[in-house]
Amino acid sequence: MSVNLLQYYLYCCLLAMLGVIVFVRVSVSVKVFLLTLAVVVYLALFLHVYAPRSDCYVKQLYGGNSTPGVLKEPKIMSGIWLVIFYLISLILVRQDELGSRTEFLLEKCFNKETEEMETTKNVNRLLLQNLLPEHVTDFFIGKDIQNQDLYSKSCECVCVMFASVPHFFKEFYNESSVNNDGLECLRFLNEIISDFDELLNKPKFSNVEKIKTIGSTYMAAAGLIKPAKTEERQACDMSNSHVRSMLDFAIALMGRLENINMHSFNNFKLRIGINHGPVIAGVIGAHKPQYDIWGNTVNVASRMDSTGVLDKIQLSLPSKRHPGDGRRSLQLTD
Missing domain, CATH: 3.30.70.1230 (Nucleotide cyclase, GGDEF domain)
Incomplete structure (x- = not known):
């Protein structure tokens, strides 16, 4: 397995997690479940399924006698990048959830205030119609007289x-x-x-x-x-x-x-x-x-x-x- 192929799988995982954050409109618990599932699956691929190929590639690159550091291991670095992006994704999901709730509460408050304003307007119109004829009420309603x-x-x-x-x-x-x-x-x-x-x-x-x-x-x-x-x-x-x-x-x-x-x-x-x-x-x-x-x-x-x-x-x-x-x-x- 080459480094380019490993990067390809890494980028696919990052795009999948990014798609869950941006495009999937579900609750925060479902998003966390999908992100966790993606990280577990790709970590299992990197650390277990493709681990022998990654070790073979490292031996060919650095020789059989020398061992590279942890930061030069492709499978280790891929896992680290996945975990970092996973944590960032959790923060973004939480922020998106808070923003959606705030927008919902603001819209609900706006609709309630709109209904109250409409009710107050109808009550004022009814009171004016009890005091003044309807054609005179239309002259005063909505105008700064x-x-x-x-x-x-x-x-x-x-x-x-x-x-x-x-x-x-x-x-x-x-x-x-x-x-x-x-x-x-x-x-x-x-x-x-x-x-x-x-x-x-x-x-x-x-x-x-x-x-x-x-x-x-x-x-x-x-x-x-x-x-x-x-x-x-x-x-x-x-x-x-x-x-x-x-x-x-x-x-x-x-x-x-x-x-x-x-x-x-x-x-x-x-x-x-x-x-x-x-x-x-x-x-x-x-x-x-x-x-x-x-x-x-x-x-x-x-x-x-x-x-x-x-x-x-x-x-x-x-x-x-x-x-x-x-x-x-x-x-x-x-």
Whole structure:
């Protein structure tokens, strides 16, 4: 066996061990087993199987009377190089294992933080949608809005409704010990308003938006989600789709209140005022922003409510000269 052939077997062993370190994607225990198996097999080849040929080659090289040192023995040096590379391989395998575990933990931590950020974003969006309309929420989400940046939108065709229970605080509300200092009355009012809010989840009232509650008065508007352009105003006035949706919503409010009266043995009646016309919608405030609408249309709708009759819906009939001024009214029964 020549030295070149011995070096060939040595290099094959080193390449096999290097392949185990780099390309084999298994656990560290399996890698250690494969490396140990390779070292044992090649040491057995060098020290036992090919030992006579190596001794014969050394005798021919140095003569039969002289013996070379240990460092000049090919089989001994091959074994030493294999053991050294084996120890280095164990260190590299351990480092690779630690790096893989660290990468796995970092990726797991990153995925967890990403899920938490996504959950927080969804919670914030849900909270904003409870405070602001969805199309206004999309304006604020993901943007760095400054306090001086005002959100406002001019809407040409909006139907505004005020629905109030005028005798709630005058006759029903009482801060006595029986009502827990008025807390039970507020709970009942919350039940009424919550039932009114549930109606907004129906598809037929998708274009109706709750604005706010003022005492026992419920304020809503239709036509704010997709504000009409100026050139579309005439077509919008002819269709009166927002008015029909708001009338259906007002009738549904009356029916829901009748259902509450039947279960609570009360006799509350709604007084509803509706007006249709242009408004300005926007968000005011920085720490506690509030979505609201302003304009003469809102004022007339409020007067339709305050001057209306119980259990009736009062609408303004705009004249040609003064649209939306509320000088003519129509009363509809349930």
